[in-house]
Structure formats: structure tokens, C-alpha cells
Amino acid sequence: MKYFCIDKQLFELNRQNFTKKLQKNSIAIFQSNDEFPRSGDQSFIFKQNPDLFYLSGIDQEQSILILFPDCPNPLYREVLFLRQTNEHIAVWEGHKLSVxxxxxxxxxxxxxxLDEFWNILPAVINYAEYIYLNTNENDRYAHEVPYRDIRFIEKLKSLYPLHRYERAAPILRDLRPVKSDIEIELTKKACGITRDAFIRVLKYVKPGVAEYEIEAEIIHEFIRQRATGHAYAPIIASGKNANILHYNDNNQICLDGDVILFDFGAEYANYNADLSRSVPVNGRFSKRQKDVYNAVLRIMKEAKKMLLPGTVWNEYHEEVGKVVESELIGLGLLDKHDVARQDPKMPLYKKYFMHGTSHHLGVDVHDFASRYKAFEAGNILTCEPGIYIQKEGLGIRLENDILLTKNGNIDLMADIPLEAEEIEGIMNS
Structure with a gap:
């Protein structure tokens, strides 16, 4: 890993919080993610199972964690299994964790x-009444192939059919959204690296630059500061490309008079930043571009005020939608009389703002959390309104990462240029 070692207290605390929620005489087992082949002699870069990482800090393939707080043998209440290295692995793959x-x-x-796992597990599992197993229950995810967790569940149920099986995911869905101080600092680090990459880009952009050249500047800054890399595939969308919400081609030339929509973030120690900005290629917004930009900025500022403990997800998005409607009317994109007659289930503003305003952020960019639970102190959420006008070839999105506290919220990206005049000033300095 490129990142510095994380304080183990984070993972000790996470395990304590998790095991407190287990039923008595329960064993929980977590698997690392699969390794995926890329070609005949390569695999894709390994990405750890976020739940295993959350509970152990282990960022290595072929790892297994057992938590059995009521095990009659104290040696097996917390057990970690690792891939044993050898000379061949050391030569071809490099260093693996020692004990x-x-x-x-x-x-x-x-x-x-790891080769001790099937010797140790049978010696303890029959003393447990409940077996907690993990699957990916993020409602944005659907799998087509049986990944490691699924294969393990099938094997375990065939070996131990009379145990009572439980889902670990509902516990983690409650725990993971509430960030500890260490997690907040790791997220701040990812945000700081993202800030530096954005300022680097502001000084680089000019007419004739290619989107992929801008992408190269971003990853340069990320890696230079020990980030693992991109938190997600970066969006460098100039001109009409900004109306493609998940544009990833990044292969066009940036033209004088266009606006570029950026959506990128650094991943540091498995914690993520998520930033969106829109900047003029030539360093100056036109009047229309600035009017749309400032409308999105006003929506963002109003939405941030609503990101408080106790806020309910659906109600929040409905209230943001009302602000969006008002701004779209002001821009001449909607008629107030049409809005008054609209079907509330199909609001007209969705033509220009199609996505949600916020999502949880953590060890997943769209972090695992309940859509139906009120926001809590310790949550980190994005705030990312946008207006997309296809007929004008213009798309504006602004996004910061917001920490909720008992005393209000804290913008973790408050030091990243946001006002239109500030962006123009840096680009023309």
C-alpha cells in the first residue's frame, strides 16, 4: 500500500461495535474479495472487501476474519487468516504481511x-448457535457471477445445515455510516489530495488541451501524495459531454467557449473523496454560463443547510427539488404555471436535474447505508446538485463532501475553490 499505516484503534473499535450487536453464541466470518483475471498472466488491481477492511485493516487478498466473542476457547474469539508467502510469491508478487x-x-x-482455516473452523463452529455471514447488500449493486462470499455461503450451508444463519450486512449498514475521528481524518486526507489536484488542473486548463491530458494531471497529483488512485473513474466532460452523467471517455479536445465538468476524487487508505466542479475552458464564464453556475451554487448552499442529523432522505430530496424548480424558472427553463400543474410524481425539474443530491461517503464512494434511516451525527454525505441543458451543450455540477455533527455540519471541502470569481481568478493568475 502507498498510504501510511492507520492507527489500529480504528479497527479494534469497529470490531467491538460489531460484536456487541451479535446474538449470544454467534460466530461471524468475513472473506476478502476475489482476485479477477485481466489476461493470461495478469489480474486486475486488487480491491479489498470493504467490510473486511472496516473490521481488520487488512488490505491483502486471500484473507479471512473470524469473530466469535463467546467462543469457549479464548484463542479463537478473534482470528485472522492470511496467505502465507514463499520465495516464489516474493519474487513474482512482492511483499505479503507477516504475522x-x-x-x-x-x-x-x-x-x-490460510491453510489452517479448515482445521480451525470445524473445531469451533459447532460451539456457535448462530453464523453471521456477509454479502454485498448495497442496493446499487447486482452481481452476475457467484463471488467469494456467495460461494463460501453455499459451502458452509452444505457442511453445517442445522446452524441458524444470519446476515452481517444489516449490522454494518448501521455502523459504517457513522464515522469515527480516525475515519474523518482519513477522509480529510483524501479531500486534501483532491483539492491539490483540482488547483493543479485550474492552472493547466486552456483551449486545445485534451480531456485525457487533464486526467493525467489529476492522477499525477494523486499518486504523488500517496493516494491509491482514483476513488472512481474520473469524469472530464467538456462542452456537451457534461450532459452525459457518467461520461468516462475523456478523449475530446477542450474548446474555447466551452465549460468542463469535472467529477473526480482521490482514494486514500480505502477512504474516498468525491468532488465536482465546472470551469470555463478559456478562464472566463460567459454571462449565461455564470448565471447557470450561480443557480447551481445557490441550490448547493440551500441543500447544505438541510444536511443535519434527523433529516430524512426522501424529504430532503423533495425539499431540494423545490429549490431546483425555483432556479430553473429563474433561468427561463421552466414555466411557473406548468410547474403548478405538474404531476408531483414526475416533477418537471427532472428534465434538467436527473440524479440525487447526496449519497453517503466512506470506504465505498456510495457508502453502505439505509435510505430510510434519518441522517446521524458522524455521517459524511456528498452535496452535488446540477443543471444539465442539452440544447445549450452546457452541464454544471458542483459537489462537496459534508460531515454532519451534533452542532451542525462541516464542509470538508470548504478550502477548495467554489465561487465562480475565485475559479476565474486562479485560472487567469
């Missing part, structure tokens, strides 16, 4: 090599 290093990272003392 001592894994203890330092995770705070788990009882660590075994």
Missing part, C-alpha cells in the same frame, strides 16, 4: 496461515 505486521495493522493477536 507481526498483521498484528500491528489489525490489533488481532491470533493470526494463522
Amino acid at each position: 507481526q505486521e498483521a498484528r500491528k495493522v489489525s490489533g488481532i493477536q491470533n493470526i494463522y496461515w
Whole structure:
């Protein structure tokens, strides 16, 4: 890993919070993610299962975590299994965690090599009444192939059909959205790296630059500061491309008079930033571009005020929609009489603002959280309104990452240029 070692107290606390919610005599088992082949002799870059990382800090493939707080043998109440290295692996793949290093990272003392897993598990699992197993229950995810968790569940149920099986995901859905101080600092680090990349880009953009050249400037700054890389595929969408919400081609030339919509963020220690900005290619917004930009900025400022503990997801988006309607009327894009007669289930503003205003942020960019639970202190959410006008070839989106606290909210990207005049000033300095 490129990032500095994380304080193991984070993972010790996460395990304590998780095991408190288990039923008595329960064992929970977590698997690392699969490794996916890319070609005949390569795999895609490994990305750890976020729940295993959240509970252990282990960022290595072929790892398994067992949590059995009521195990009659204290040696097996917390157990971590790792892939044992050898000379061949060391030559071809590089360093793998030693037992001592894994203890330092995770705070788990009882660590075994992976080939001991099927010797140890049968010795303890029959003392458990409940078995908690993990699957990806993020409602934005659908799998077509049986990934490691699914394959493990099928095997375990065939071996131990009479145990009572439970889902680990509902517990983690409640725990993961509430960030600890260490998690907040890691997110701030990702935001800081993202800020530096954005300012670098502001000084680089000019007519004739290619979208992919801008992407190269971003990843340069990310890697230079020990980020793992992009939190997600970066969007560098100039001109009409900004109306493609998940535009990833990044292969066009940026033209004089166009606006570029950026949506990118750094991943640092598996924690993510998520930033959107819209900037004029030539360093100056036209009057119309600035009017639309400032309308989105006003929506963002109003939406941020609503991001408070106790806010309910659907009600929040409905209230933001009312602000969007008002701004679209002001821009001449909607007629107030048409809005008054609209079907509330199909609001007219959706033609120009198609996506949600906020999502949870954490070890997943769209972090695992309930859509039906009120926001809480410790949540980190994006705030990302936009207006997209296809017939004008103009799309504006602005996005910052917001930490909710008992005393209000804190904009973790408050030091990243946002006002139109500030952006123009940096681009022309």
C-alpha cells in the first residue's frame, strides 16, 4: 500500500461495535474479495472487501476474519487468516504481511496461515448457535457471477445445515455510516489530495488541451501524495459531454467557449473523496454560463443547510427539488404555471436535474447505508446538485463532501475553490 499505516484503534473499535450487536453464541466470518483475471498472466488491481477492511485493516487478498466473542476457547474469539508467502510469491508478487505486521495493522493477536482455516473452523463452529455471514447488500449493486462470499455461503450451508444463519450486512449498514475521528481524518486526507489536484488542473486548463491530458494531471497529483488512485473513474466532460452523467471517455479536445465538468476524487487508505466542479475552458464564464453556475451554487448552499442529523432522505430530496424548480424558472427553463400543474410524481425539474443530491461517503464512494434511516451525527454525505441543458451543450455540477455533527455540519471541502470569481481568478493568475 502507498498510504501510511492507520492507527489500529480504528479497527479494534469497529470490531467491538460489531460484536456487541451479535446474538449470544454467534460466530461471524468475513472473506476478502476475489482476485479477477485481466489476461493470461495478469489480474486486475486488487480491491479489498470493504467490510473486511472496516473490521481488520487488512488490505491483502486471500484473507479471512473470524469473530466469535463467546467462543469457549479464548484463542479463537478473534482470528485472522492470511496467505502465507514463499520465495516464489516474493519474487513474482512482492511483499505479503507477516504475522507481526498483521498484528500491528489489525490489533488481532491470533493470526494463522490460510491453510489452517479448515482445521480451525470445524473445531469451533459447532460451539456457535448462530453464523453471521456477509454479502454485498448495497442496493446499487447486482452481481452476475457467484463471488467469494456467495460461494463460501453455499459451502458452509452444505457442511453445517442445522446452524441458524444470519446476515452481517444489516449490522454494518448501521455502523459504517457513522464515522469515527480516525475515519474523518482519513477522509480529510483524501479531500486534501483532491483539492491539490483540482488547483493543479485550474492552472493547466486552456483551449486545445485534451480531456485525457487533464486526467493525467489529476492522477499525477494523486499518486504523488500517496493516494491509491482514483476513488472512481474520473469524469472530464467538456462542452456537451457534461450532459452525459457518467461520461468516462475523456478523449475530446477542450474548446474555447466551452465549460468542463469535472467529477473526480482521490482514494486514500480505502477512504474516498468525491468532488465536482465546472470551469470555463478559456478562464472566463460567459454571462449565461455564470448565471447557470450561480443557480447551481445557490441550490448547493440551500441543500447544505438541510444536511443535519434527523433529516430524512426522501424529504430532503423533495425539499431540494423545490429549490431546483425555483432556479430553473429563474433561468427561463421552466414555466411557473406548468410547474403548478405538474404531476408531483414526475416533477418537471427532472428534465434538467436527473440524479440525487447526496449519497453517503466512506470506504465505498456510495457508502453502505439505509435510505430510510434519518441522517446521524458522524455521517459524511456528498452535496452535488446540477443543471444539465442539452440544447445549450452546457452541464454544471458542483459537489462537496459534508460531515454532519451534533452542532451542525462541516464542509470538508470548504478550502477548495467554489465561487465562480475565485475559479476565474486562479485560472487567469
